[in-house]
Amino acid sequence: MAMADFAARVTRMGAFVVAALAAGAWWLFGVPAAAGVGGGGAVAFLNFRWLARDLGRAFALVADGQAGLGRIGRIGLRQIAILGTLAALIVQGWAHPVAVGVGLATLPPVLFVQGLLNARAQEEG
Numbered sequence: 001m002a003m004a005d006f007a008a009r010v011t012r013m014g015a016f017v018v019a020a021l022a023a024g025a026w027w028l029f030g031v032p033a034a035a036g037v038g039g040g041g042a043v044a045f046l047n048f049r050w051l052a053r054d055l056g057r058a059f060a061l062v063a064d065g066q067a068g069l070g071r072i073g074r075i076g077l078r079q080i081a082i083l084g085t086l087a088a089l090i091v092q093g094w095a096h097p098v099a100v101g102v103g104l105a106t107l108p109p110v111l112f113v114q115g116l117l118n119a120r121a122q123e124e125g
Contacts, residue, residue, distance in 0.1 A: 006118060007052040014045040014110045018103060025099055036095030040086070040103020047082050048107060054078065 018041030026034030054075050086104075089095040 003052055003056055006114065007049055009117075010111055010114045011045050011049055013114060014041065014048075014106060017106050017110055018042065018045070021102065021106065025102070029096070029099070032094070032096045033099040036089065036097070036099025036101075037103040039089045039095050040100035041106050042103070043082055043085055043089075044104045044107040047078070048111070050078050051075075 018038060021041070022034045022038040025037045058075070086100065089100055090097050
């Protein structure tokens with residue numbers, strides 16, 4: 001399975017998990033909790049997608065011998081944007097901080113499950 005396909009599958013499964021958790025948070029705790037779970041989950045999975053894409057490009061640049069600090073520095077700028085988005089969610093009061101943490105915490109289990117499914121598919125195929 002190609003890296004882009006794996007990243008797409010992780011993102012798709014993550015969107016379903018985050019949507020279900022956000023709906024449950026809205027029903028149990030209200031709008032700030034749902035916004036926190038949704039916002040944290042969106043940030044986590046978008047960050048994962050961007051990281052997968054940027055690392056693929058960085059590896060290609062290093063393999064070609066064209067790696068420079070300016071080209072690889074985008075990864076650091078992306079992290080600043082992600083942290084700024086998380087700070088805006090919490091500081092502006094749009095989302096509950098614990099709910100943002102729950103949204104962010106959805107990435108590792110989804111990544112683990114998709115990794116297991118990928119390993120099973122490679123064993124069988």
